[in-house]
Amino acid sequence: MSNSIAAIILTKNEDKHIARCIRSLEGICDEIFVIDSFSTDRTCEIAEALGAKVYRNPWKNYATQFNYGVYQCPIQSEWIWRIDADEYLDGNIGMAVKKALAECSQEVNGIYVRKRIDFMGRPLLHGGWYPSYHLKVFRRGHGDCENRWMDEHIRIFDGIAITVAEGNQVDDNLNDLTWWTEKHNGYAIREVADMLLMEYGMDAKAEEVQPKFFGTEEQRRRWLKLKYIKAPLFVRPFINFFIRYILKGGFRDGKEGFIWHILQGFWYRMLVDAKIYELKKRFDFDKERIKTYLIENYKQCANK
Template sequence: MNKDFSFIILTYNEEIHLSRLLKSIVDLSAQIFVLDSGSQDNTIEIAKKFGAVVQVNPFENHPRQWDYALKNFAIKTPWTIGLDADQIVTPELFDRLQKFNDHNFEGINGIYFNRKNFFQGSWIRYGGYYPIYLLKMFRTGIGYSDLNENMDHRFIVPGKTIVWKDGHLLEENLKENDINFWFEKHERYSDLIAHEEIDRMQNLRRQSLKPNLTGNPDERKAWLKRLWWKLPLGIRPYFYYSFRMIFQLGFMDNKTARHFHYLQGFWFRKLVDKKIKSLQSGLDVRR
């Protein structure tokens, strides 16, 4: 059994994804922990087939689900790796992990992985979507889930972090091949974000990370989010989509990826702003 790290994976009806992920990591011989949200398909059976320790916990949002996982699984290794079920570890990243030795990382508390995101079979290469570095590996008991946001989830570690630029996590949610699934998911997400931003306007939430444009990837994202919250509602989606398509070269992506940029970078942002305005005025919004 791997003595350096263990995996935690969150699942909900992930039979379409889970085998793909587990096959990409099983030869690392690491302990696998799966926190399920009440799947009604074969997710749990697949997890157990690969020897995973499985718990079930009702889902509230991703940050709280990760918080539960980190606090309720008995991780014995010095490092924990948190993955989503729709991700895959590439051979290059597998090789890095296979050679990983805790003794070579003294003074390091977290490691960022490089992610490639796919939508309906197309790699989202431009528009600010690559490279994207995610803190996925951290010292057990030191890394924790940021509970200060409703939808976005991130792990936070105090101290020094490093970025692995080579080797990738491939992320593709095959359920999104059905565009109705994508719309329904983002309808839910828009409600979470709208309520979160109202809380921020009322000073009921504060950023957990110190915004820093020259800091680590999450500190830079925190800086950009702080800027985003200051932009005028209803106008900022136009700014963002234009910046993403022109200055971040989104127009160079293929047709499917450009459609993604429109949906995620414009349609979704406009929906969020519409719901924020509705909450401000006490009205109920429907798409």
């Protein structure tokens, strides 16, 4: 086994981030594939100059775009590493993963790595955000990205996954708050579709991460999301903020942590609820009409 690694990076106007991301992969990944959604800045030029292979594909959603890279790009490496353009490898995570791949048994088809979120230049180390482990590395042919509109995870079809607890895969977006809020408004639309598909039992459960409280991090997060969906509209954003900021100590991350929890933990969640209410009201709270709308507009991730 070669234990070679190919990174897949999705991009759209990421010239602020792409060089940092690719340079963090040097000496770790043998191949780098950038799947670009027709950027109008210097993203592709920078990526190609740093040795990445750039492919362009129209954007539908994250899962579709990532799986285009998995199945349509000429990947030769044995393993695939999922990393976003605004992320980078920090500390000894890269070499620790390579060591784990060299030593793991044939039944290992996935690697969990530790993720850290930096917001406004500050690492978020409390509020349940850190340490957080995500399945980012998987054996080619044994996994892909589950097809969801939001909160999509890597899934492996067989075998087991192990954890590497050294270093961090850091999510550190350098754009300003205007960009951040606009992006999260777009996220909210996808979140509405995802939550309603789950609420009405229209998501493709058999093909997705199975919800389990005592399972993997993804399974636990999916279980908690199902519980969140069942909570009352407009009440659950307050509950989410209280649990993360107060009970889980998010206040310990200073002013940046306060802004993060207000925006991500409360405002964003309230925006999603408002959009859900708006959609349900549009169809007079008629479940069948809402389900028809979801099938017509989001059938790619709906189980009819």
